[in-house]
Every structure is written in structure tokens, then in C-alpha cells.
Amino acid sequence: MEKPKRKSLSIEETFTYLTSLPEAEADLLRRYFTKDIEFLAQMGYAQSKILAKHLVGLGYMDPPIEQTDEERIAMWAKYGLPVSVPRGRSAFSDSMMLAEHDGVPYCVNENTHLLKDGSDAKIHRNIAYRQMMIDCYHNKIKSVYEHCVQLDRGPVWVLVGGGSQVQAFFGHDQGYFAILFLDDCNLPRDTQAQREKLARKCHILQPQGALNEQLLGQMKLPGVKVEFFGQAPSPMD
Known part of the structure; x- marks a missing residue:
């Protein structure tokens, strides 16, 4: 099975992706990129899953290998x-x-x-x-x-x-x-x-x-x- 590869987004695609996010999820990314350590240390499992999904969507992480x-x-x-x-x-x-x-x-x-x-x-x-x-x-x-x-x-x-x-x-x-x-x-x-x-x-x-x-x-x-x-x-x- 070939490992999934991360995306490579243009500046325009990145802007479109970010501006389409719900406010709470956009704030989650903002806190991540500004290194809000206190928030990240208390982040729950559901939030970490959302963050990982968007880091994949933006091309910062490889997609997870999934199995049914x-x-x-x-x-x-x-x-x-x-x-x-x-x-x-x-x-x-x-x-x-x-x-x-x-x-x-x-x-x-x-x-x-x-x-x-x-x-x-x-x-x-x-x-x-x-x-x-x-x-x-x-x-x-x-x-x-x-x-x-x-x-x-x-x-x-x-x-x-x-x-x-x-x-x-x-x-x-x-x-x-x-x-x-x-x-x-x-x-x-x-x-x-x-x-x-x-x-x-x-x-x-x-x-x-x-x-x-x-x-x-x-x-x-x-x-x-x-x-x-x-x-x-x-x-x-």
C-alpha cells in the first residue's frame, strides 16, 4: 500500500482554505501557529483531531494511513x-x-x-x-x-x-x-x-x-x- 502524500497548496488556495473555516476552527489554527502553549497543553482529543485534519488539508502534515x-x-x-x-x-x-x-x-x-x-x-x-x-x-x-x-x-x-x-x-x-x-x-x-x-x-x-x-x-x-x-x-x- 502506497503511503498517502501531503498536498502542496498555492497562496491563493491556502487563503481560500483558511477563509472557509468555521470561526472556532480558524481560531484553533491561529492558536497553533502563534504557539499558544497554555491552550495547546489543555487541548482535548476532539480539538487535536480537528487540528490534525486542517494541518493535512493545508499541506503541513502527511495524510494519516487509514485502515477499515x-x-x-x-x-x-x-x-x-x-x-x-x-x-x-x-x-x-x-x-x-x-x-x-x-x-x-x-x-x-x-x-x-x-x-x-x-x-x-x-x-x-x-x-x-x-x-x-x-x-x-x-x-x-x-x-x-x-x-x-x-x-x-x-x-x-x-x-x-x-x-x-x-x-x-x-x-x-x-x-x-x-x-x-x-x-x-x-x-x-x-x-x-x-x-x-x-x-x-x-x-x-x-x-x-x-x-x-x-x-x-x-x-x-x-x-x-x-x-x-x-x-x-x-x-x-
Whole structure:
């Protein structure tokens, strides 16, 4: 797939583009070009999307590489993972796809890296981390998921993530609201005994933001310890 190329506008075309914008969107561009740092630091997701759209339209940015859900389904299938469109997918992760297991909506997201730079490393990592979650932590993840569903905040998903440490991101249509910090991806887990040893460990669940701290702070589940961001680590059982 050939990468889309940025436009090159003449002075007249640029003037026409700018004068046709709604006042609020023109003001957004003005604040960007005048480097209104305070405004830009507080800019929300919707505004950043509008800004990016106009920077592409003016030729200051390359157009984004886009992929349809049908194309994502076909892409993941080539790597042996059947996926579908998840319920409650947020605007922050609109390329996320569902790979459910035992009633838990495990989700994967490679952010179009394969199309952008030809690398399928993130696809392989998503598949490997999802399998590690299922093999070693599924019962724990399922118990947290079921607790979150009872909060009645709409469809909940569990996004596979992390770097060297595997992490499960619990979220809904407004984005993720808690992270379950699991173990290093290189820990041995080839045998049933090794997997059971990892499953028995206690893991930190960190709610994101004051509201979620309030909703999840009193959660009591086996093998899960709730800690808030910035809180000093406490001894783990």
C-alpha cells in the first residue's frame, strides 16, 4: 500500500482554505501557529483531531494511513488470530479489535504499524501477550472484568498492552480506566507449574483518575491489590 502524500497548496488556495473555516476552527489554527502553549497543553482529543485534519488539508502534515475494520480483520487473520469489532471502542483506540476468550473481551491494537513502516513486530507481541494473559492470568483478569461490568458504565473491554512488562488495560467508550500490571514477558511459562506460579502472584491494579479510584478503590479480589497512582508501594502478599 502506497503511503498517502501531503498536498502542496498555492497562496491563493491556502487563503481560500483558511477563509472557509468555521470561526472556532480558524481560531484553533491561529492558536497553533502563534504557539499558544497554555491552550495547546489543555487541548482535548476532539480539538487535536480537528487540528490534525486542517494541518493535512493545508499541506503541513502527511495524510494519516487509514485502515477499515474489514482490512483489520483480514490482516489479523493472516497471523492466525480471528478478530471482530469490539463493543465500546473509544475514539482514542479506533483501530482496536476484539479477540474474545471465555467471555472476556480481550482486545488487540497494532496502530497500523504494519502499513506505516512494514513492521509486524507489534502484531506478534499482541498475539503473544494475549496468549500469556490467557495461559497465566485469565481467571484473575476475568474477575476484574466482571467487577468492572457491574459498575454499569457500558461495555467494558480488556486491551492487551505493555512493553517488557505485560499489562491489561480495562476500558470503555471513554478510554481506559484501570491498568492491571502483570509480569515480565520473559518469565518462564512453558510448563503448567510455571504458569500456575505466575497465576498465584499478587498483581497491582491501578485506577486512572479520581473517579475511577473512588469506584475501584474498595475492590477486594484474590490476587489483586488496588493502588493509586503516586501511592508508595505496599508489601504484597
